[in-house]
Amino acid sequence: MAADLAGGAAVGAVFGELLSRVVEAGRTVAMFGDTWKELASTLSSIEPVIKQIESFNKVFDKEQETKQLVEIIGKGRKLVGKCCRIHSWDLIRKAYYVKKLQGLNKSIERFCLIDMQTHQMRDMKKMLVEIGRLSSKEGFSKVGDVVGSCKAPQPPEFVVGFDEPLNLLKMKLSKDGVSVIVVSGPGGSGKTTLVKKLCQDEHVKEKFDKNIFYIDVSKVPNLEVIVKRLLHVLDPSGVPEFQSVEDGLNQLKDKLEHLAMDCMLLVLDDVWSGCETLVDKLMFNLSNYKILVTSRFAFRRFDTYHLKPLDDDNAMTLFRHSAFMQNDKRRIPEDIVNKAMESCKGLPLALTVVGKSLCGQPVALWRKQAKQHSKGLSILHSNADLLAYLESSLDTLDSRSAIKDCFLDLGSFPENYRIPAAALIDMWVELYELDEDDAIINLNKLSDRNLINLVLIRKDDQSEVDDCYNDLFVTQHDLLRELAIYQGGLDPVDKRERIIVEVSGNNFPNWCLEGKKQQLGARLLSISTDETFSFSWGYIQAPEVEVLVFNFRTRNYMLPVFMEKMDKLKVLILMNNGIYQAELSNFWLLYSLSNLKRIRLEKVSVPSLNTSSSHLKGLRKISLVMCNISQAFEKGTNKMSDVFPNLSEIEIDYCDDLVELGEGLCVLVQLVKLSITNCHKLRTLPEGIGKLVNLDVLRLASCTELTTLPDTIGNLSRLTILDISDCLSITYMPARIGELYNLEKLYMRGCSGCNLPPTITNLQHLEEVICDEETAYQWESFQSYLTNLKTAEPETQRKKLYKAALMYLSFKGFIINQPVVCAEL
Structure with a gap:
């Protein structure tokens, strides 16, 4: 039977059949009650992922990788059949087959936890090597955003009427x-x-x-x-x-x-x-x-x-799929359901958004929604009905947590743009006096309401626990973005909290043209320009601005002089959406902004940061993403610590020209967090890094050519988190690693060739090591000395099993994220 299965039936089909047999046996054969439940729970947890793995293995011609699982399933079907024929009084055979069923459960778990993770590690390392090769070429950005990607995306899983x-x-x-x-x-x-x-x-x-x-x-x-x-x-x-x-x-x-x-x-x-x-x-x-x-x-x-609207039957199918959870026992009157559906006029977006906004809600809200109408026109400004429906999804946003303001701020970024969560956190922490946890909570609330999608490309979901969000992004359907812009633009321009300007060529809006000068009261100003913009900035007076966002596409970009008068500016975000790194002009303007706290630069050439005689005393954080930074930390006319006396955090991500970290950065002894990630050409760290004695977090993840850590790392006595995940070239830890007495968490997945020194036993505060099985065996010999140490993620076995399967899928090219917000996304 197993041979027949391996040669013919699809793994998803036979897996589903085994699950059905186990569930049915659990209902009819009471003598194996707990064992049935345990086996059914394991099978249910991984069934959807197994089916997806099957489809992707066909695409990548790797169907042999699940052959062993097919054989296990074949034996499992025979075993379940035998168990169903045992009499309740036959206690000897019952005990024998309980062990057999438990063995089946362990075999399935072992396959997913070991075989799948082995495949995952192989695919991960292939991917990292490929990233290192590709990152040296101009025109490439983060994983999945390479210039040459033109593959048609998958449609939503649930589609009707087409x-x-x-x-x-x-x-x-x-x-x-x-x-x-x-x-x-x-x-x-x-x-x-x-x-x-x-x-x-x-x-x-x-x-x-x-x-x-x-x-x-x-x-x-x-x-x-x-x-x-x-x-x-x-x-x-x-x-x-x-x-x-x-x-x-x-x-x-x-x-x-x-x-x-x-x-x-x-x-x-x-x-x-x-x-x-x-x-x-x-x-x-x-x-x-x-x-x-x-x-x-x-x-x-x-x-x-x-394309015509959906007919009533298909519209109702789509609406019910969005509006009612599985096994939902609530009884909403049928006439109210029909009215709510009919008012969407067959528009898939309205059916999906309205349905999800009503899911789990009381009948009173259903009655309210059923009275509204939607005609489904494409432009929100001319479609009051669809606008009313979309606006109603904002009614539950709690103004006390600034969540509605957070939603409206999303219009600050270009259409179809994958917004870095870290940029939003920088904005919201300063605008609304939130801490980073509150900002992330708001993101998740917006996601729960299907107002955004959260896209996670992280290989290690534990890093979120330690406030690392470099691999978390936000996407939004274009109509919901238009809703944010519409809501934010209802007041007269001089009264608006946020102003979003999209410029084609040099066509600025009338209010900023000469002869129509007016002082703006906005706290957030976003200006997007295209490749034809020639830096005719107009006459913008916005002294109240606290967050300034520039989205641009040119290879040269000149910062506007009107920034000098933005005395309250706290956050500056420059995002280059073009192919090449842009050269910045007027960078000196930043040094006149005494209240500036956070700077984020994407895909620009960063000039030397320590040539100005002025000091940015308020600056707390610098983020450099996909930038050329070869000059940024070179020795200049001034000492870096004098220019940035209160800088506590630096993030450097995907900066391809970083080969060696300059000593100039090592004088910033007040740094608390230093993150250098995905810099695939970085080979060495300076000995001077040991001067950063106040460091609490040091991240060096995915610096694939970094060969070693300097001995002076032992000076970082306040370090609590060290991340060297996927630093594939590190072969040993320095002996002074044992001097990191306050180290609590160590990330070292993908470091299977890294040898640990005996001084590891001195890390008495080390509580958790996030690593893979290839590294875990080394830590076993230290566990008798490190009594508080955990070398596995603090999750149940089933969660680890499920995540292992998800990771396997993600490295096959399938991005796991939140469900899409509507049919057209």
């Missing part, structure tokens, strides 16, 4: 002479979901094979980035270079012509009105080349399919 439009689109794609097809419909109608589902259709994949390229365009497209991504996919050997966009388009056409015999499909998702020229430039006279566009607007020149 069978007919899917078939119609497939017919249109098969027609000769049709080169561009547009799927048009209002925002939230499911255009993106439909196209994602189309890209995963077996017939479509058979026709176009691997030549399906998916680009998320958004409101302000960057043709240069799109061309680079497509060229990189067609030739993955390197980041493409070209003299101009026209040159890039010519290169793209040449490469596509080489594939002229193959069918090709380019999907341009979310193209806005006025961007028809983007489609024109990507049209090439090739017989087998198709472009599929989704847009909220009708492009009359092209063959257009207008």
Whole structure:
């Protein structure tokens, strides 16, 4: 039987059958009661993950990796059948088969905890090596955001009502002479979901094979980035270079012509009105080349399919899926359910958002919602009904915790942008006097209300316990972002708490033009500019601003002089959304901001930080992400500790040019937290790091070429947390590691080649070591000396089993995050 299973049936199917048999046996065969429950609990915990692993193993051609599990399941089915035939009075056979069932349970757990984690470690190290290789090339950012990624995303797991439009689109794609097809419909109608589902259709994949390229365009497209991504996919050997966009388009056409015999499909998702020229430039006279566009607007020149609302049956199915939890026994009157559903007018976004806002709520709120109406138009300003529905999801936000303000602040970042949680924390801590825990709680509350999605790319979920959020990001559906901007812009411009400016070219709003000067009272100012902006900053007077956010795309960026008068500025965030690091001008302006407490710079070349004669006495934290920092900590005309006398935290993440940390940083003896992560070229730390005697946290995670820790690390007597996870090249710990008498937690996953010195026994305050099984055996010999030490995560066996499976999936390319907020996300 086991052989038959291994050669034929899918692991997900036979696993599900075993679970069904165990559950049924638990109901009918009472003599194995507790054993049935334990086995059923284990199987239920990992069943969904096993099915997902099966699907991904097929994609990556690794189905043999679950062959052993299939054999275990085959034996398990036979065993369950035998147990069901034992009489209740046969106590001897009962005892024998109890041990057999317990052995089956352990075999399944052992497979998931050992085999899966072994596969995970192999895939992780492959990924880290690949990251180290890729990070040296220009144009690459964090994992999953490489320039060449054009793979079509997976649609949501639960989709209804798209069978007919899917078939119609497939017919249109098969027609000769049709080169561009547009799927048009209002925002939230499911255009993106439909196209994602189309890209995963077996017939479509058979026709176009691997030549399906998916680009998320958004409101302000960057043709240069799109061309680079497509060229990189067609030739993955390197980041493409070209003299101009026209040159890039010519290169793209040449490469596509080489594939002229193959069918090709380019999907341009979310193209806005006025961007028809983007489609024109990507049209090439090739017989087998198709472009599929989704847009909220009708492009009359092209063959257009207008996506209709869901019919009542499908709308009710989607609404109930969102509005009622599994095994929900509450009885909401059917007429109220029907009215709430009907008022959504078949719009998937409204059905999903409204349904989830009502899930678990009292009947009174259902009655209130049933009285409202939604027509589902794409622009919130002209659609009072849909706006009312979306606004109603904000009614439960507690004003005392500033959570609604936090939601409104999300409009400060570009559309379709993955917002770093660390940037939001910096803003909210200073704006609303929250501590970091409160800020994270607000993020989770917004996620629970389906107003945002939290995306976690962390390999070690324990780091959140220690206030590390570098790998936590926030995404938001575009309509919910528009809601935040709409809500924040209801007051006259001089009375608004936050002002969000999106500039195309140099087209600033009228209120900041010469002759219309007015003083703003906003506490938050966000300015987004595109690649055509020429630094004509207008006349902005905003002396009350406490948080200033710049989103830009140019290779050179000049800070505006009006910053000098922002005496209350506490947080400055500069985010470069272009491909290359940007050169900053007017950096000296920062030194005039005496109240500045936090600076976050992304993808810029950071000038020397210690050349100014002025002091930033209030600065507490500097975050440098994907920056060139070779000059930042060099010796300058002033001592770093004089320029930043109160700086307590530095974060350096994905800074590819960091090879050796300068001694200039080591004079900042007041530092409490130092985080240098994902800097794959960093090879050594200076001996002077031992001068940072006030360090409480030192993170060096994923610095893959770092070979050793300096002996002077023993001087860091106040250190409580040390993280060297995935520092693959570290082969030994220095003997003075034993002098870290206050060390409480040590992260060293992925450090299987690191040898521990005998002085480890001196770490009497060490409570937890986060490591993998390859390292844990070394710690076993020290446990008799370190009586408080735990070398495993403080979780139940089942949670570890489940997380091991999730980790295995994530390294296969599947990102585990919160459920999507609506059908079109």
